[in-house]
Amino acid sequence: xxxxxxxxxxxxxxxxxxxxxxxxxxxxxxxxxxxxxxxxxxxxxxxxxxxxxxxxxxxxxxxxxxxxxxxxxxxxxxxxxxxxxxxxxxxxxxxxxxxxxxxxxxxxxxxxxxxxxxxxxxxxxxxxxxxxxxxxxxxxxxxxxxxxxxxxxxxxxxxxxxxxxxxxxxxxxxxxxxxxxxxxxxxxxxxxxxxxxxxxxxxxxxxxxxxxxxxxxxxxxxxxxxxxxxxxxxxxxxxxxxxxxxxxxxxxxxxxxxxxxxxxxxxxxxxxxxxxxxxxxxxxxxxxxxxxxxxxxxxxxxxxx
Amino acid sequence: xxxxxxxxxxxxxxxxxxxxxxxxxxxxxxxxxxxxxxxxxxxxxxxxxxxxxxxxxxxxxxxxxxxxxxxxxxxxxxxxxxxxxxxxxxxxxxxxxxxxxxxxxxxxxxxxxxxxxxxxxxxxxxxxxxxxxxxxxxxxxxxxxxxxxxxxxxxxxxxxxxxxxxxxxxxxxxxxxxxxxxxxxxxxxxxxxxxxxxxxxxxxxxxxxxxxxxxxxxxxxxxxxxxxxxxxxxxxxxxxxxxxxxxxxxxxxxxxxxxxxxxxxxxxxxxxxxxxxxxxxxxxxxxxxxxxxxxxxxxxxxxxxxxxxxxxxxxxxxxxxxxxxxxxxxxxxxxxxxxxxxxxxxxxxxxx
Numbered sequence: 001x002x003x004x005x006x007x008x009x010x011x012x013x014x015x016x017x018x019x020x021x022x023x024x025x026x027x028x029x030x031x032x033x034x035x036x037x038x039x040x041x042x043x044x045x046x047x048x049x050x051x052x053x054x055x056x057x058x059x060x061x062x063x064x065x066x067x068x069x070x071x072x073x074x075x076x077x078x079x080x081x082x083x084x085x086x087x088x089x090x091x092x093x094x095x096x097x098x099x100x101x102x103x104x105x106x107x108x109x110x111x112x113x114x115x116x117x118x119x120x121x122x123x124x125x126x127x128x129x130x131x132x133x134x135x136x137x138x139x140x141x142x143x144x145x146x147x148x149x150x151x152x153x154x155x156x157x158x159x160x161x162x163x164x165x166x167x168x169x170x171x172x173x174x175x176x177x178x179x180x181x182x183x184x185x186x187x188x189x190x191x192x193x194x195x196x197x198x199x200x201x202x203x204x205x206x207x208x209x210x211x212x213x214x215x216x217x218x219x220x221x222x223x224x225x226x227x228x229x230x231x232x233x234x235x236x237x238x239x240x241x242x243x244x245x246x247x248x249x250x251x252x253x254x255x256x257x258x259x260x261x262x263x264x265x266x267x268x269x270x271x272x273x274x275x276x277x278x279x280x281x282x283x284x285x286x287x288x289x290x291x292x293x294x295x296x297x298x299x300x301x302x303x304x305x
Numbered sequence: 306x307x308x309x310x311x312x313x314x315x316x317x318x319x320x321x322x323x324x325x326x327x328x329x330x331x332x333x334x335x336x337x338x339x340x341x342x343x344x345x346x347x348x349x350x351x352x353x354x355x356x357x358x359x360x361x362x363x364x365x366x367x368x369x370x371x372x373x374x375x376x377x378x379x380x381x382x383x384x385x386x387x388x389x390x391x392x393x394x395x396x397x398x399x400x401x402x403x404x405x406x407x408x409x410x411x412x413x414x415x416x417x418x419x420x421x422x423x424x425x426x427x428x429x430x431x432x433x434x435x436x437x438x439x440x441x442x443x444x445x446x447x448x449x450x451x452x453x454x455x456x457x458x459x460x461x462x463x464x465x466x467x468x469x470x471x472x473x474x475x476x477x478x479x480x481x482x483x484x485x486x487x488x489x490x491x492x493x494x495x496x497x498x499x500x501x502x503x504x505x506x507x508x509x510x511x512x513x514x515x516x517x518x519x520x521x522x523x524x525x526x527x528x529x530x531x532x533x534x535x536x537x538x539x540x541x542x543x544x545x546x547x548x549x550x551x552x553x554x555x556x557x558x559x560x561x562x563x564x565x566x567x568x569x570x571x572x573x574x575x576x577x578x579x580x581x582x583x584x585x586x587x588x589x590x591x592x593x594x595x596x597x598x599x600x601x602x603x604x605x606x607x608x609x610x611x612x613x614x615x616x617x618x619x620x621x622x623x624x625x626x627x628x629x630x631x632x633x634x635x636x637x638x639x640x641x642x643x644x645x646x647x648x649x650x651x652x653x654x655x656x657x
Binding site (some may be wrong): 139142143146147148150151152154155157159231235238239242243244245255262269273276279280283284286287288 | 334337338339341342344345346349352460461463464465466467468469470472473475476480593594596597600601604605615616619620624627628630631634635638639642
């Protein structure tokens, strides 16, 4: 038996010898069932590709994304030196696209950190404490859910001023309520479990119970929700950029690039089309990945065991 | 003794029917949510980096004028009192004056709202007409090519930036093919021909019997409405499919099949009848979501609705208009949500 085979057998065992062994075996089985989902793997590979592009953007981009070349403005797709053409100021669209991937990933990652964390905190406290704290926190959650997301984000940006950081903040402020709902629902089922009573009898306080014993169990449903939400975050950020309320020119943010290309849409279609395709590809990838993760991590919804 | 009295007291009061109690609870929570919504917009208005006094008196006003206006606006009162004033204003339908055109914001909103209503209604209509049958067929023939197509349509719908799809639609169907009217609600020659009764041009022109205007208005609305329709279709067809799947695996459906009922009777007569109420609530919700989708769509198609109104106001720092628009959209959103909840309570016997 080769080393690889041995490792595989060790990972697929029915009788784990330690806690770590059991956890690794569980992860490996999850990965196997995830790998069998072609569409989810497709989504994952697009995202890995995007991450690599963002990481190595300065080396991959053939031109400086900000340098204007007015002699060669609005060059069509496939022109020499500019595979995806140039925009109205003669900037290379491919280079702007590559650098723009950094902004997109930045926004998604920050929102995906802030919103679920805030939701987890509010939801678990609300569910565990119960009573008037629960009433109050859930009312606040309902109020935020009552606004259409984009309209609320617009109002927040009006207060905060336009810009990438403020767009991130505005999107996070509108994105947390669903996470709070999920975390609360999970907490309510966990709270009455026997093992929580057991820990409480051992003298654990609410802080310890929530952080050590409730949070770990909420994580997987939150992860599924985050992945499915990321497409929405990208679309919201692009929408704000398109309206001129997110990233400001000359930033190569994809939504702002579409907004720039909009003026020439009938004569120079590629300027707006290319960044839109990029947004579509990335949010599609997140949706595919989210569907696959839901099947693996959330057996209730996946219907497979 | 006291306990006995209490029981008697309790027995004397007629118990509320559970559904009525539920309805009252829903209405109560709606009132609280609305109050909260107004509080949020109020706070946004207060922390706004624009000084409302300066916006009125101008930068060169003397300190005494400034103080006078400051007091007139009630800004010297405690926050809670200011909030009460604000509530009273909103209840009377007063959102203040637009700083841009010095007209009441409420009037402006009343003027632009029918355009959004017309667009969203037609959008939902498209979503229902295509989405519901698509969802039913996808559920009945689970795994077939039509199910796959429905799945892909929905997935693409969830992943596509709506403003970009709108641009592409304009490029292809207006720019290249010339099948539809361009941005705006009417061509310039048709503007202001029919009297405005409802503010919805399709209805107004039909009432006036002016079919040339109607045709022109239709050619302008068909693209943005199909676009919004596609987004609600993605949602409606997915929900229809999962509702139908649940029904089709129920025992009464098997019974009906065993009895020899035709496939058509089983699907449309038995299963579909049972999802109607759920479906209506989903449709009302997707109508509410279209209000949101219409913001970006209206920008693309230069559609003079509430989405364009809020965005234009935002870009010119007209805060009364932004907040007024946000409040109106938020209130409609809440009302539609509650409405769908009530529909469910009243018409679904299972919820009693």
